[in-house]
Amino acid sequence: MESDGDMYEDSDVESAGDDFYGDGDASDGVSDADDDDFIGNDPDDSDDLCAKKNYVVLSDDDIRRLMDDDISKVFSVLSISKIEASALLRRYNWSVSKVHEEWFADESKVREAIGLKINNKIIQSPELNSVICVICFEDYSSDGILASACGHPFCVECWRGYISNSLSDGSGCLNLRCPEPSCKVAVTQDMIDLLASDVDKKKYYGFLFRSYVEQNRKIKWCPAPGCNFAVEFDIGSDNCDVMCNCSHCFCWNCTDEAHRPVNCETVRKWKEKNRAESENTNWILAYTKPCPKCKRPIEKNEGCMRMTCRDPCKYQFCWLCLNSWSTHGYNPCNKYKPETEDEKKKEMARQSIVKYTHYYERWAANEKSRRKAVEDLRRMDEVNVKELSKLQRIPETQLKFILDAWNQIVECRRVLKWTYAYGFYFPNEEQTKRRFFEYLQGQAETGLERLHHCAEKELEIYLNVEESDSKAFYDFRRKLTGLTSVTKNYFENLVRALENGLEDVDSLNAK
């Protein structure tokens, strides 16, 4: 197990410089003034990559409101009842424009298709005292009889049975027709309201409500388990990444997790490959590695890649390439090095596994790191910021920069993760582009490691000390905020560049 204590020590050494600053007393007043100034300069723009608003997150109430709006739009223009409007909309996937188009092209065809009565030709029950219900074959006086718009008479009990039976069959009940086999007239909401039990009515309106989201081309449910929000998307926008109010980020197009800069097809291929290769890579999934120096097994339980073995070894190394941190430093190790002469002779199959493993390991490590960062972010939000606010005597609102940093880390880990799938599928022929890509990726990794380390380790100093001076904390804040914003910009540019297929390289080559 890796020991936390070692990591602190490391941080202490690094941040010793900061500590020297802060011996002069800064009164709370001064510190507050600094805060205001600082926050004022901060462009309070915590938007991440998935927040360029080409989408709206919808709650239950929003969805109901939109649904009512759409129904109103139809019934006011076509001058039909609300119930007919809702049946029409359902038929045409809740597209108001499609309803209008079809209706004005051929009203009677549309009416027939959804079973709305064409004119007032109601079947007159014969002028007798009694009518036979053709379901139960009993005689009824006319007041025990009901009919849909077509006028086919059935008794109240049989209607109830017919409706409750169709409701137990699922959402097909929304398209219920008159029980008379030759009749195509719809059984509409008003009949349900009149005849269904309360439980069934709730079911019916549940189906109706869900149909609004599920048939709508512009709306999808958030795929996160237990989440009840839906997302309405501007179809045609380039950026398909959306973030639900439950903070789940997903791609609106394929509803898999957000995956910029790679496209949906690459994600699908990559995940398929992961499933297929999982047997070969099980040993990597074991998550432990021996310390490169003392060979003790180490489990990585922290977010950043800079590892320190426990006493007395204290060897520092990079988790990914296992090289000593003293030579590695914050230099990237993302580049995939082709095999040496000897290994080139080995069979192609092994090579491809090695290559895949290289990318998979980095993909998986960043995913694990992202999950850890999500947890850390939650802990920061729920616990640490409050503690820190007490210790440093700073209002919580002014500690938002810490949460911003952690949000950025989560976001960047995800992007970085997917750059490895991007790298795996990068065409080998394009050497210049590949080198440029690996350079960009490496820089991104370096930047993110710095930010992650600062937010994780340097912050701990202020959480563990009873009273630290505000000058040092002010410097820390400036450093973290700076790193956050630099990293954010860098990753945004990276995503854009990769999505463009690194077209800058082409233009450079052309010259």
Place this chain on the structure above:
Amino acid sequence: MLRQASRARLFKEYKEVQREKSADPDIQLVCDDSNIFKWTALIKGPSETPYDGGVFQLAFSVPEQYPLQPPQVRFLTKIFHPNVHFKTGEICLDILKNAWSPAWTLQSVCRAIIALMAHPEADSPLNCDSGNLLRSGDIRGYQSMARMYTRLAAMPKKG
């Protein structure tokens, strides 16, 4: 409750069958003596089809939710038809599945099955051999197979 309603309805159908025995000479519906939820029917193969001259026996098993749910029907007599399973006699017919309406009766189901015998749906076959013959346009092949099985299984043995 449900059972009561379906029993009452089946009883009405029973009385109707007794009353109009000669109304449809092609269909003879019989209720099991001890169980009103079990019926059998004898239907005549429609004329101008390879089933002409045959008499086919159907078995009805009526659910308690009847008539909200359709009865289960199968051929007891072997029949070579694209929409009837050659071994089990199971029938693929929309009104016995999702197009069921509670206004259908056992009698009208028999009529629908007779109509299906005259107009096979080769595109949703339960009997693939039969379906393939029809789909490949080998009407003669289909008819002679169907006629042979009608002779073998649905006609009284001579002598």
